[in-house]
Amino acid sequence: MNNLKEIAEESPAELKRFPGSGGRSLDHTVRPKALEDRLTMVRECFCSLGTDPLENIRRFTILFGELTGAAMAFYDRLTDGMLVSWGSWNAPEGYEPASEPAGRICFDVMREEEDGVRVVANLPQSGYARTDPIVASENVLTYVGRSVKVEDSRVGVLSAFFSGDVVPCADDVNFIDIIAAGISAEEERKQSREALQEAEANYRRLDEQSKGIEELYGSLLSSSADAIVIYDLEGRVQYAGPSFTAIFGWTFEEVRGKRIPFVPDSEMEQTMAVIRGLVEEQRPCSNFETKRYTKDGRILPISLSAFRFHDADGRHSGSLVILRDITKRKQAEDALKQARDRLEAGVRERTAELAASNEKLKQEIAQRKRIEAELADSERRYRDLYERAQKGKQIYRSLIDSSADAIILYDMHAKVVHVSPSFTQIFGWTLDELKGKQIPYVPDSEQEKDMLLDEQVFGTGVPVTGLEAKRCTRDGRILEVTLMACRYDDHQGNPSGMLVILSDITDRKRAERALQESEERYRKLVEHLPDGIVVHADGNVFLANPAAVRLLGGRDNTDLEGKPILDFVHPDSLDKTNTRIDRIQEDGSVAPLTEQKLVTLDGRTIDTELTTIPLTVRGATVLMTVGRDITERKFAESEIRRLNAELEQRVLQRTAQLQAANQELEAFCYSVSHDLRAPLRSIDGFSQVILEDYVESLDAEGQGYLRRVRAASQRMAQLIDDLLKLSRVTRTDMKHDRVDLSELVRIAADGFRESEVNRKVEFAITPGLVVTGDKRLLRVAIQNLVENAWKFTRKRERAKVEFGVVHQPKRGEKDGAPRPVYYVRDNGAGFDMEYADKLFGPFQRLHGANEFSGSGIGLATVQRIIHRHGGDVWGEGVEDGGAAFYFTLS
């Protein structure tokens, strides 16, 4: 295989000058160009350069062809391991500049050890005639080219083919070097741009995949060819990437946590200025060119970019420094400078133009630096974007859409940007109704508070949380809410709006109030309850109400609280108390009310009535004992018992006395019944015997006397019988039944009518007057009253007897409750009210016996019967104007 050098050495004599360089040229068809023309072309070319590197490269290729007067010129670029043509001038028909692979000759130039212009003469005789299509198909004789480098890698080859035999002169070489340097700059720009695009693609991809920012950093830091160092606030190394080690020699482990001693004294002042600018003024530094020591003491030219970075809370937490080894670039620049110097030496009068071209080149480099700065800026931007996206995602996902709380986003003018679905649910307004407006939901009473809130959040950025407020719904209800508000910032950290979260706590507040009220009620109840309440757990009192304090002789509740409950139990009641407490704790039942003796703090023994109720307080069982002092009640009870016993004793005595009296009365009545009647019978009997057996011995007068004796004795027998009847009314036992008085009156009336059929007496009986009483006795009473009326109306042509009832208060009690007063009224003889008090005395008569028969025992009997029924009886009468007898029953 032939290489360029060998070919060149094989035929040095055949190297020819370029057609326009003043040297001999076999191609006479091309007019040689003057140096001035060629400089103009170079200047025009540089001036026409745009921002597209490829287009610029094509222009450089054309410039190369035109300057050298070549038959055709190419710039082949290493793309995916192949040299592909990117620029061409005067290419053959059908030549595809972007896809045509270069021939072998270009590969050989690429592989040259030394940079510089290569010339291959007599191409048709060389091996390239077989391998390179251009050499094979076109009529070309000479090749002139050189490789193009970016830093120290060869990226492409600039080639020109000549139809004649040419040898480049020194100016030619200078021109070729300048063009190569120009293409190199364009290549570098292209690489930068691609790197930027790639980085942006990386960010986008990472952002999309929601990978951690650390991962992004990690990949950036470790994959960068530049040395990346992260410092903390003290300038100690937090991180140094692999490229740092490659460039400077220190491993990350060696410099971790330290300051790197690699700043040369000459650079110290400027470096410190950069750091101050960065730290104090937050001024990022971009492509600051300086120098640094390597570990092994070499000094490297460095392009330094640095910026601060912030932690999640936005605090300055360190600096990121990118150190680019620009040795190679410096060398290229130096080479360029040298070439220029050489050119300038040759073209003194056109130095200015060349300098201008150079200036243009510098501008290009500056542009590249700007691109690098853009790269750094875009890193920050994308990091911010990423963090905001993360934050935004979370806010939207977890708060706005799924939150039960109402969420509102405002812009800086407090106009609605967004409301959550739950806001609509709670307050009624939809987003469409509110967007760009203020929400009319702050009640008048809260307007001032709301303004202060806005001022705080918008003005100072201090968030508000847990604020309780009132808000109106669309349909006018007032809701109680807790409010959270915070300002949110855009990606540049400028305030851009306010986020408000509202939790509807109306129900909770209502429940709280109800609970408070209920608690208040219970608290008051407990405080004012006259019964003592003591709550105790594990045998110790922990709560006592004022009544309990009074009951147990304390001054206030602290006297009781904390004391063992059994301290207050009287020794007599200890067993009972322990049993009760055990049982309650076993089955949770309420202990029934029991009486128990307690001992007060001041040592008194009191009788109490207690019940104990188990309660659950915060999951634990406590016992509530409610008790009251029944000492007085107990005393009263025992007094009552004592008095009762006394009374009973007295009753027994009285009963015994009464029984004795009754027995005496019985005996008396018995003997009256037997013993008083017997002599009467003898008097009457023997009087009759005399009348029967000795009637002839007596004259009529004597017989009359005997008859008087008999009448008197019979009269006395009648008196005795009446007296016995009266006493029997008193002696018989009472039975209480329903008694129809009207019916009794009717029966009595019927009886009298039958006994004296001739008499005309009108009875007016109010029917259905039913009372409770002893039927037998009441019958006697009614019988007597009716008999009385019957008897005393004997002289009336039109006798009338009434039975009825009136309702009137007790006599002497005008305002008393009306009670039924029964009466039997007649239109008979009546009586003088002067003697009304004598009506009811036994054997009292207001009329002569010859006028009206009777023993005078009837009304006495009535009175006794009515009195035995707890009632009253009285009479009203007018002499010869009728009488009325009234009675009541209890």
Add this chain to the structure above:
Amino acid sequence: MERKIILLVEDNADDELLTLRSLSKSKVVNEVFVARDGVEALEFLFGTGDDYDGPGVLPEVILLDLKLPKIDGLEVLRRIRAHERTRLVPVVVLTSSDEEPDLVESYRLGANSYVRKPVDFISFAEAIRHLELYWLVLNQGPPLKR
């Protein structure tokens, strides 16, 4: 003609005389035995010793006063009813009392009749005559062992 006896138990001599006067006038009775207290009445009926075989004939009716010396009328009645021989003999209580306890107790112990002695002698004599007629003539007495 079969011998018919009335046992009159009466402590009051006046009453005894008036009763006997009323009875004698009716000419029905063959014999009236008078016992002047409860003991005499019981002795008449049961004798004083175990060997006593009684009056030989039991009275057609016993007219029994209640208020008697020694053993009172109700006790006499109780013993009459308690004894096999005399338990079916008709007993008419003839007394001054119309006290309810006397009435109730008499009938409870097995009295066949209860008559209160009227004070009016004409009524009294009438009553005795009615009793004599009823118990000795109209009434078919129980078959009694003699």
